[in-house]
Amino acid sequence: MTPTNAEVAEADRQFAAWMRGNLARAADHFAVELDGEPVFGWRLRSIGTRVRDASGAGYWLRVVSEFPQWAHGEFWTGNTDANTLPASLPKPYVLGYFEWNERDWRHQRAELSTLLPGDPCSTTDAPTTDLNPSSTWWADLRRTLATLAATPTLRTHADQQRVSRRIHDTFGDHAESHVEQWETVHGDLHWNNLLHPQLGVLDWEGWGRGPAGTDAATLLCSSVLNPTTHRAVRSAFGDVLDTPTGRVAQLYATARLLHRVEMDRRHEFAAALREHASTLLNG
Structure with missing residues (x-):
């Protein structure tokens, strides 16, 4: 029997309280x-907030909850594994982690990290309003992704x-899928994972080797609801995006994004993504 909207809302409320x-x-x-x-x-898979210690120093505390069968592997340890990346990357550093079980139902992982300056570029992954990062911000992002791309990893x-x-x-099956070039990528570079006015890059769970241009492509796809931002991403990364890979x-x-947004019934975002794909497939 399909739950009602009210039942779903109540379940979400209870789960959110449990995550708190x-x-x-x-x-x-x-x-x-x-x-x-x-x-x-x-x-509601994760929850995070600013915290401070007895001296008043600030940090970021995050807890992720998962079914036990998924609470392992590279995705589970991605943020901590990212401590091995070059120190020049504008990213948090995980200072410590703590895991525990909730009987045989869920497994939790808490991570205490350094706190980066700035605010998320958007409160959502795909903003509908114009974003206006500075030219310095765009240059820093290019350098960051280039440094990351050249960093070797077994992930x-x-x-x-x-x-x-x-x-x-x-x-x-007719769609082209052969990857000619590989590099190290963040893997989930959307606007809620980027900070401004000083560049910061959050959420390193899924980083590792992937198709060259994955991060620029993800940011472009996350901009399809705003033509101005979409043009800005294409202007900054056209040389990366307009290659076979x-x-x-x-x-x-x-x-990848369609799988998520269609599950969440984000119809406008899904339609814009399919239109973007159509230009690639028919171009």
Whole structure:
């Protein structure tokens, strides 16, 4: 029997309250105090907020909750693994982590990280209003992604099999999916994971080797609801996007985002993504 909207809302309310309790438990473990209104991740899977220690120093505390069968592997440890990346990258550094089980139902992981300056560029992954980062910000983003791309790693964001499966399942077997060039990518570079006015890059769960141009492609696809921002991304990364692998990266990013937004019934975003894919497939 399909739950009603009211039943879904009540379940979400209860889960959010439980996640707040997980955040409080993590704060006790790290001996810090919550110092802001918590923010939730996709489908309430994670919760995070600013915290401070006894000296008043500020940090970021995040708790992610997952079913036990998924609470392992590279995605689970991505933020901590990212501590090995070059120190020049404008990213948080995980100072410590703490895991615990909720019987056999859920597994939690708390991470205490350094706090970056600035605010998210958008409160959503795909903004509808204009964003106006400075030319310095765009240059810093280019340098950051270039440094990341050249950093060797054994982690995998997406291999050829995954890229082909995503693209073909979404757009059909006729769609081009062969990747000619690979690099290290962030993997989820949308506007809510970027800070301004000083560049900062958040959420490193899924970083690893992937198609060259994956990050530029993801940012472009996350801009399809705002033509001005979309043009700005294309202007900044046209040389990356307008390559054979860059076009495959766009199809992969579109397919990956479509899977999520269609689950969430974000119809306007889904329609814009399909229109973007159509230009790639028919161009």
